Amino acid sequence: MPDALRLSGLRAGYGETVILEDVALALPERGSLAVLGRNGVGKTTLLATIMGHTTFHAGSIQANGRVIQQLPVYERNRLGIGYVPQGRDIFPSLSVEENLTVAARAGKRWTLERVYDLFPRLAERRHHRGNQISGGEQQMLAIGRALMGNPALLLMDEPLEGLAPIIVEALLKSLQRLMAEDQLAVILVEQHAKLALQVTEQALVMSRGRIIHHGPSRDLLADPERLGRLVVAQ
Amino acid sequence: MSGYTSDPRIRWTEWLPWLAAIAFFFAMPEYLSLGARVLIYILFALSLDLILGYAGIITLGHSAFFGLGAYTAGILGAKYGITDPFLQVIAAAAMAALLGIATGAVILRTKALTLLMLTLAITSILLEIANKATALTGGADGLSGVKTDPILGLFRFDIFGKTAFIYCLLVLFLGWLLVRRLIYSPYGAMLTGIRENTARMHAVGAPVYWRLVLVYTLSATLAGVAGALLTQVNQFVGLNVLGLEPSGDILVMLILGGVGRLYGAFVGPVIYLIAQDYLAKQYPEYWYFGIGLLLIVVVLFARGGILGIVDKIGAPWLQALSRHRSSAKASAR
Numbered sequence: 001m002p003d004a005l006r007l008s009g010l011r012a013g014y015g016e017t018v019i020l021e022d023v024a025l026a027l028p029e030r031g032s033l034a035v036l037g038r039n040g041v042g043k044t045t046l047l048a049t050i051m052g053h054t055t056f057h058a059g060s061i062q063a064n065g066r067v068i069q070q071l072p073v074y075e076r077n078r079l080g081i082g083y084v085p086q087g088r089d090i091f092p093s094l095s096v097e098e099n100l101t102v103a104a105r106a107g108k109r110w111t112l113e114r115v116y117d118l119f120p121r122l123a124e125r126r127h128h129r130g131n132q133i134s135g136g137e138q139q140m141l142a143i144g145r146a147l148m149g150n151p152a153l154l155l156m157d158e159p160l161e162g163l164a165p166i167i168v169e170a171l172l173k174s175l176q177r178l179m180a181e182d183q184l185a186v187i188l189v190e191q192h193a194k195l196a197l198q199v200t201e202q203a204l205v206m207s208r209g210r211i212i213h214h215g216p217s218r219d220l221l222a223d224p225e226r227l228g229r230l231v232v233a234q
Numbered sequence: 235m236s237g238y239t240s241d242p243r244i245r246w247t248e249w250l251p252w253l254a255a256i257a258f259f260f261a262m263p264e265y266l267s268l269g270a271r272v273l274i275y276i277l278f279a280l281s282l283d284l285i286l287g288y289a290g291i292i293t294l295g296h297s298a299f300f301g302l303g304a305y306t307a308g309i310l311g312a313k314y315g316i317t318d319p320f321l322q323v324i325a326a327a328a329m330a331a332l333l334g335i336a337t338g339a340v341i342l343r344t345k346a347l348t349l350l351m352l353t354l355a356i357t358s359i360l361l362e363i364a365n366k367a368t369a370l371t372g373g374a375d376g377l378s379g380v381k382t383d384p385i386l387g388l389f390r391f392d393i394f395g396k397t398a399f400i401y402c403l404l405v406l407f408l409g410w411l412l413v414r415r416l417i418y419s420p421y422g423a424m425l426t427g428i429r430e431n432t433a434r435m436h437a438v439g440a441p442v443y444w445r446l447v448l449v450y451t452l453s454a455t456l457a458g459v460a461g462a463l464l465t466q467v468n469q470f471v472g473l474n475v476l477g478l479e480p481s482g483d484i485l486v487m488l489i490l491g492g493v494g495r496l497y498g499a500f501v502g503p504v505i506y507l508i509a510q511d512y513l514a515k516q517y518p519e520y521w522y523f524g525i526g527l528l529l530i531v532v533v534l535f536a537r538g539g540i541l542g543i544v545d546k547i548g549a550p551w552l553q554a555l556s557r558h559r560s561s562a563k564a565s566a567r
Contacts, residue, residue, distance in 0.1 A: 051437055077439035089434045091427045098423040103438035149439050 002065030004029045004153045004185035005050065009059035012049040018057060019045045021209045027153070027202075032179055032186045034196035034217055036231055037206035043189040044086055046206070047155045050187075051083045052076050064152060078105070082151030086158045086189075088142040092131035096122055099130055099141055100148050108150035109182070115144040118174055136167035140174070147178075153185045160192050168195070175199060193231060197221040205230045242418035251500050255403055259396075266395035267467075272507050273402040274463045277409050279488045279499035281456035284413055286485075287494030288422060289449050290429030291342070294481050295353030298337070298360050299330040299454040301476035303461025306330075308471035309370055311380040319382050323405075323462045330458020331451055338450035342443060354478060361476035376472035380465055391466070398467040405463060409456055414496060416452070425449060486525065490532055492539025501540050 005027040013019040019042045027033050035043050048054050050061060052073040061069040068076050077083070091099050100112055100122075116123035119140040125133050133141070139159055146154060159175075160168050176199055179186055190196035197203055197217040205213040205220075213220075213230050220227045258269055278300055285291040303326035310316040310325055341352040364371045371377055384390040389397045416422055427435045428442055435442055465471050474480060483506075491502025509528065513521035536543045 053433065053437075072441075073433075073436035074439050074441045077437055083437045085434065085437070089431055091423075091430050091434070093430065094423050094426055098420075101420045102423045102427050102435075102440075104420070105439065145438060 001029050003027055003062070004031060004064060005187070006062040007050075007059065010049065010061065011058040012054050012056050013045070015055055019054075019209050020049060023059070023209075023211055025204065025211065025214065027185050027187065029152070030179075030183055030185055031202065032200040033188070034193075034200040034203040035187060035189045035206060036193050036196065036203060036227075038231060041206045042209040043206055044157055045209075047083065047157050047187065047189060050076075050155060051081060077149055077151075080150065080152035082146030082149050082154045082184075084139075084142045084146045084154070084156040084159055086161065088135075088138045090130035090133075090138045090141055090145075092129065094130055095127050096130065096133065096137075096141055097126040099145055103145045103148040105148070105150050110147045110150050112148075115147055118147075118178060119144055136163050136171065139163065139167075139171060143175075151184055153187070155187050155189075157189045158191060159188070160190060160195065168192075172199060193227060194221065197227075242415075244414075248497075251497070252403075252407070259399055259403075263394060263396070266399040268507065268511055270395050270398040270402045270467050271464075272503050273399070273406050274460050274467065275484065275487060275503035275507060276500050277402075277406045277463070278457055278460040278484050279491070279503050280406075280409060280413050280496075281453045281460065282484055282488055283493065283496070283499045284416070284425075284456070285450055285453045286488065287498070288417060288425040288429065289446060290425075291446060291450060292346070292350055293353040294350055294478060294485070295355070295357035296453075296457055296484060297476055297478075297480035298353075298357035299334060299457035300461040300464075300480060300484075301357070301360060301364070302333055303327065303330045303458030304465045304471045304475045305364060305371060305377070305461075306458070307382075307462035307465040308377045308380045311382055311465070312377055313370065315381075317381045317383045319385050319401075319466055322382065322466065323459055326458045326462035326465075327455045328458075330461070331455040334451040334454025335447060338447045338454070342446045342450060354481070357477055357481055361473060364473055364476055371471070374473060376470055378470050380469045380471065382466045382469065391469070395467070402463055402467065405459065409459065410496075413456070417496060421445075486529055488539075490528065490539055492541035495538075495541055498539050498541050505540065 003026045005025070008024045010020055010023040011018060023046065025033070035046060037043055045054060049056065052071065056069050060067060063076070063079055063081060066079060068079060071079070091102070094102065097112065100115060121137055122140055122144055125137055130138070130141070143156070143159065160171065163171065172195060179199070186200070188196050188200060197220055200217045203215065203217040203220050204211050255273070259266065262269070282293070282296050286293065306326040306329045307322040310322050316322065316325070337356050341349055341356070344352060365373055367373070382391060385397065385401055389401070391397050424435065424440055424445060428440070428445065432442055461475060464475065487502035487506040488499060489502070490505055491500065492498030505528070506525065509524060510521060513524040517524070532539060538545060
C-alpha cells in the first residue's frame with residue numbers, strides 16, 4: 001500500500017518568502033503524527049502546504065501514491081485530504097447541520113449520523129447557527145466538517161487551542177475513538193506537546209522551517225528533558 | 235432566519251406577497267401597469283440577490299443581462315416577426331445565459347474593485363453597441379413597434395395592464411420557486427460558504443470558480459427573462475435598460491429591501507417604484523432626491539434594509555410567541 005502522505009525535499013512558503021526548507025516525511029496509511037515546535041517554526045505552513053494554500057517551490061508531495069503538489073485545493077480535498085484549520089473557520093450564518101452538509105461527499109463512509117454519533121453535542125445543536133455555539137462545539141464542528149469529505153488523511157491545526165480542560169478531555173476521547181475506528185491517517189499540530197504525544201504513534205519536531213527530530217511519540221513522552229530541549233532549541 | 239437547508243418547507247408568511255399581489259389586482263385596477271413593472275423589477279432584483287446577497291459577487295453591470303433580454307425580445311418582435319411571447323422569453327433567456335457564461339468565465343477570476351469595474355465595462359459596451367447599431371436597435375430613439383401575440387392565443391396585452399400583470403405575476407412565481415429551491419439546497423448553503431470564507435470552501439472540496447460561473451449564469455438568465463417581460467409589457471425598448479443607471483437602480487432597490495434575504499428583493503422594488511411614481515408626480519425635477527434620502531436613511535440606520543427593521547421590531551414578538559407555544563406544549567404533556 002502506498003503511504004497516506006509522502007513529502008520529499010519540500011520547499012514552500014508565501015510568495016517569494018521560503019518558510020519550509022527540505023522537509024521530508026512518510027506517513028503510512030492509518031498512521032498518526034504529532035508535529036511539535038515553538039511558535040513560528042512552520043507547523044501551520046506545513047499543513048497549509050499539504051492542502052495547497054501556500055506557494056510551492058520545490059520537492060514533491062504525494063498522497064496515496066499520487067503526486068498532488070500542482071493540484072488545486074478542492075481536488076486535493078476530493079482525493080482525501082481533510083483540513084481542520086487553526087481558528088476553526090466555521091461559516092457563521094450557516095447552521096451546524098449546513099456547515100456539515102456543504103462539505104458532504106456522496107456515498108462514502110461519513111454521514112451526518114456518524115458525525116453526530118462521534119460528537120453528540122453537535123446533534124443537540126444541529127439547528128444553531130455557526131456563531132451561536134461555543135468554541136469547543138465549533139472545534140467539533142470543524143472536525144466533523146472535514147470528516148464529511150471522507151478523508152484518508154486528516155490535518156488538524158491546534159484543535160485544542162483555547163479550550164477548557166474538560167472540553168479538551170472530551171475532544172481527545174473522540175479523536176482517539178476516531179483514530180481507532182476509522183481508516184484515516186492523522187497529522188496533529190499542537191502546542192500541548194504531551195497531549196499530542198499521548199494520542200499519536202510518531203512525532204516530529206520542527207525548528208526554523210526544518211525537521212530537527214523524527215521518532216516514535218512514546219520515546220519523547222518518556223524523556224521530558226529531551227522533549228523540552230528539542231522544542232525550545234532554536 | 236436560521237438557515238437555508240434547515241427547513242425548506244414554505245411558511246405561511248411566504249404566501250403573503252402573493253395574496254397581496256392578487257388583492258392588488260382586484261383592488262387597484264387603475265394601477266396595474268405600474269404593478270406589472272414592479273413585478274418585473276422584483277424578478278430582476280431576485281436575480282441580483284442570488285449573486286450579490288448569497289454568493290457575494292459584487293456587480294455594477296447586472297443591467298447587461300436585463301438589457302440584452304429586453305433587446306432580444308424586442309428585436310425578434312419588431313424585426314424578425316417572431317411574435318410568440320414564450321419564444322421571445324426563451325430566446326432572451328438563452329442570450330442572457332450565453333452572455334452570463336461567457337463573461338462570467340472571464341471576470342469571475344477577479345475580485346472586489348477589479349470585478350466591479352469589469353461588470354461595469356461589460357454593460358457599458360453593450361450600451362454603446364445598442365446606441366450605434368441603429369438598424370437593429372433603433373439607437374437613441376429606441377425600438378418601437380415590438381409585436382407580441384396574445385398569450386396562448388387567448389389573452390391580448392390590454393391597455394389597462396390586466397394581462398400584463400397576471401402574466402408577470404406567473405413568471406415571477408416560477409422564478410421565485412426556482413430561486414427559493416436553490417437557496418434552500420446544499421448548493422445555496424455552499425454559496426453562502428463561498429461568500430463568508432472562500433478559502434475554507436476550497437478546502438472542503440468545492441471548485442469555487444465553477445460554482446460561481448454557474449450561479450452567475452443562472453442569475454443572468456433570470457435577469458434576461460425580466461428584461462424580455464419589460465419589452466413585452468411596454469412594446470418598446472430604449473437605451474435606459476443598459477449601462478450604469480439601471481444597474482445602480484436595481485442595486486438601490488435591493489439594498490432598500492435587504493440584501494441576502496429572499497424577500498428583500500420583493501420589498502425593495504415595491505418601495506422604490508411606488509416612491510418614484512409618487513415623487514415624480516409631486517416633484518418632477520427632484521424625485522431622485524427623495525430616493526437618495528431614503529437610501530441614506532436605510533444605509534445609516536438599517537443595514538439589513540427595510541426587512542431588517544421588520545426583523546428587529548418583530549423579533550421580541552416572535553420570541554414571546556414561541557415561548558408561549560412551548561409552554562403550552564409543556565403543559566399539554
